[in-house]
Amino acid sequence: MIEIKNVSRTYSDGQHTEALRDVSLEIRRGEFLSLTGPSGCGKTSLLRLIAGLDSPQDGELLMEGRAIDSPCHERGYVFQQAALFPWKTVEENIAFGLRARRVYREKKRLVGEYLSLVGLDGFSKSYPHELSGGMVQRAAIARALINGPKVLLLDEPLGALDAFTRIELQNVIREIWRKTATTVVLVTHDVDEAIYLSDRIAVMTPRPGRISEILTVNLPAGRDRDSEDFIGLRRTMLRKLTINN
Amino acid sequence: MDRNKKYWKPKSNLWFFLAVTALAAALATDVLVPNVQETDTLYYQAVLAASIAVLLILFGIPVFSSGLGGRLYHYSQFIAAAGLFLTFLDLLTTKSNILKLPFFPGPARIVEVLFTERGMLLVCTAHSLRLFFAGLAGGVVLGIVTGVLTGWNRQWNYWLFPVIKVAGVIPPVAWIPLALVVFPSSFYAGIFLLTVASWFTIAFMVSTGIASTPKEYFEASRTLGADERYLLFHVAIPNAAPNIFTGIVTSAGMCFMMLVITEMIGAKAGLGWYINWAKAWASYDKVYASIVIMGVAFCIILAVINVFRSYFLRWQRGIVQ
Ligand SMILES: Nc1ncnc2c1ncn2[C@@H]1O[C@H](COP(=O)(O)OP(=O)(O)OP(=O)(O)O)[C@@H](O)[C@H]1O
Ligand SMILES: [Mg+2]
Numbered sequence: 001m002i003e004i005k006n007v008s009r010t011y012s013d014g015q016h017t018e019a020l021r022d023v024s025l026e027i028r029r030g031e032f033l034s035l036t037g038p039s040g041c042g043k044t045s046l047l048r049l050i051a052g053l054d055s056p057q058d059g060e061l062l063m064e065g066r067a068i069d070s071p072c073h074e075r076g077y078v079f080q081q082a083a084l085f086p087w088k089t090v091e092e093n094i095a096f097g098l099r100a101r102r103v104y105r106e107k108k109r110l111v112g113e114y115l116s117l118v119g120l121d122g123f124s125k126s127y128p129h130e131l132s133g134g135m136v137q138r139a140a141i142a143r144a145l146i147n148g149p150k151v152l153l154l155d156e157p158l159g160a161l162d163a164f165t166r167i168e169l170q171n172v173i174r175e176i177w178r179k180t181a182t183t184v185v186l187v188t189h190d191v192d193e194a195i196y197l198s199d200r201i202a203v204m205t206p207r208p209g210r211i212s213e214i215l216t217v218n219l220p221a222g223r224d225r226d227s228e229d230f231i232g233l234r235r236t237m238l239r240k241l242t243i244n245n
Numbered sequence: 246m247d248r249n250k251k252y253w254k255p256k257s258n259l260w261f262f263l264a265v266t267a268l269a270a271a272l273a274t275d276v277l278v279p280n281v282q283e284t285d286t287l288y289y290q291a292v293l294a295a296s297i298a299v300l301l302i303l304f305g306i307p308v309f310s311s312g313l314g315g316r317l318y319h320y321s322q323f324i325a326a327a328g329l330f331l332t333f334l335d336l337l338t339t340k341s342n343i344l345k346l347p348f349f350p351g352p353a354r355i356v357e358v359l360f361t362e363r364g365m366l367l368v369c370t371a372h373s374l375r376l377f378f379a380g381l382a383g384g385v386v387l388g389i390v391t392g393v394l395t396g397w398n399r400q401w402n403y404w405l406f407p408v409i410k411v412a413g414v415i416p417p418v419a420w421i422p423l424a425l426v427v428f429p430s431s432f433y434a435g436i437f438l439l440t441v442a443s444w445f446t447i448a449f450m451v452s453t454g455i456a457s458t459p460k461e462y463f464e465a466s467r468t469l470g471a472d473e474r475y476l477l478f479h480v481a482i483p484n485a486a487p488n489i490f491t492g493i494v495t496s497a498g499m500c501f502m503m504l505v506i507t508e509m510i511g512a513k514a515g516l517g518w519y520i521n522w523a524k525a526w527a528s529y530d531k532v533y534a535s536i537v538i539m540g541v542a543f544c545i546i547l548a549v550i551n552v553f554r555s556y557f558l559r560w561q562r563g564i565v566q
Contacts, residue, residue, distance in 0.1 A: 053467070070467075071467035071468045072468075075468065076468065077465070079464075081461070083461040085465075085483070086564070087483045087484070096469055097470055100475045127560045127563070130563065143465075144469070
């Protein structure tokens with residue numbers, strides 16, 4: 001569905017940073033793909049390229065055969081820091097995509113639906129600063145989902161959360177993926193999170209980032225973090241990450 | 246533990262009764278001590294008595310302990326000080342002429358003028374307010390339009406922003422000679438000067454507010470399907486809203502100053518003109534009366550602006566104190 005072909009990205013404002021070198025990756029329709037690697041290896045850079053927020057110096061990115069050259073509501077994006085609009089209520093934040101595209105039909109129903117999908121019923125009239133970190137991320141996910149994107153790009157949405165909230169939200173994301181059948185690309189540092197959620201895990205090398213390995217997770221749908229297979233996979237992955245470093 | 250940040254003074258009945266006592270002292274002083282300056286003190290006494298009555302009634306209202314009460318307690322200390330100040334001022338002026346007429350009429354005399362000259366004062370206030378709002382409205386509209394253009398579009402920014410920056414540092418009084426020549430009447434000259442006094446400050450604030458919109462907001466909006474126009478009206482301008490209001494409040498002060506100045510030099514009406522006219526007759530009581538009106542009027546203007554501000558910036562409640 002999305003093809004990334006020999007993409008390179010070097011930042012040259014200020015100092016010269018080669019963030020991505022010759023990255024190739026294919027993202028399949030409907031899959032849950034995690035992107036992981038050490039800090040600063042270019043995960044955000046790659047996700048921004050996929051979103052169309054940035055363009056590569058070399059190589060090309062295609063979605064359904066067409067070049068990705070600008071952001072589009074078909075590729076939903078959730079930022080590392082949620083970037084909710086502080087002057088809008090949760091409800092208005094979530095409705096933003098619909099209003100921006102002038103889709104007013106069924107707005108109310110859709111907003112209500114996505115509010116409950118992420119478990120924010122009762123907070124529709126709150127402003128972002130009145131929410132906890134986890135709730136802010138829930139709202140940001142709902143805001144991206146309401147456009148019915150073909151791909152949902154998540155940049156460490158759970159990175160700043162405590163372990164409890166994290167696990168809770170992992171289940172929310174899993175449910176959403178199951179219900180909406182969108183393709184999901186999740187950037188994460190957390191090995192458990194990647195194994196728990198993904199069909200495939202792309203591991204990146206330290207800067208300049210490249211895809212060093214793609215692991216396929218062959219675990220059943222209801223994943224148990226304590227099962228033999230899970231623990232085995234975690235051990236393999238940790239070994240790969242440490243070898244790379 | 247008192248968590249009310251706005252009305253934080255102690256909720257003490259002692260202070261409240263001191264406030265009432267101070268006003269009563271001011272009243273008693275005026276009633277009991279014979280006048281030296283010639284004044285009809287009845288109006289002053291009536292105002293003091295009415296203030297005391299209002300305070301006592303508010304105190305008696307059963308819901309006293311809620312919002313209103315906090316405010317009343319909060320201002321008690323100030324009211325007490327004001328009562329004392331009036332008492333001494335009355336003694337120094339009306340009651341002794343230590344501070345001499347005509348330059349220092351007593352508070353009783355000023356209150357008297359406020360009542361006896363009310364027709365004239367009302368007309369002048371109306372004139373001033375009309376000019377003020379016309380001028381400020383011009384500044385706000387032009388300021389927001391040029392501010393948005395320069396903050397949003399680099400071509401506009403290139404051509405207009407330096408002009409705004411330079412024009413903003415020129416004191417608006419410098420335009421008076423030009424205004425008097427170019428405009429057919431002092432009223433239009435006044436509008437021009439007030440507009441100039443407010444325009445550039447607002448434009449500057451709006452422009453920086455728009456330009457300082459965090460990049461993530463734009464990026465998030467783009468991934469949600471927003472076009473350029475939508476970004477401007479639903480992201481950049483809301484982000485600049487706090488700045489817009491800061492600009493309006495700041496320039497309202499400059500406008501008010503400019504208002505009085507223009508009325509003092511060119512106009513045939515308004516509070517500024519009234520001050521000049523009264524001064525020519527050495528009626529300092531009238532000068533002070535119009536100063537009092539100006540103070541009260543400007544406070545009301547600021548309060549009105551604040552009502553709009555807290556409505557439009559209601560999302561900021563809890564972020565900024
Ligand atoms: N706009 C930019 N300008 C200059 N350098 C940048 C920019 N964005 C990223 N970089 C650099 O590119 C490299 C990769 O950054 P990126 O944000 O993609 O890493 P990351 O894998 O997402 O890291 P983290 O896990 O810490 O979020 C870093 O060295 C960073 O300093
Ligand atoms: Mg990152």
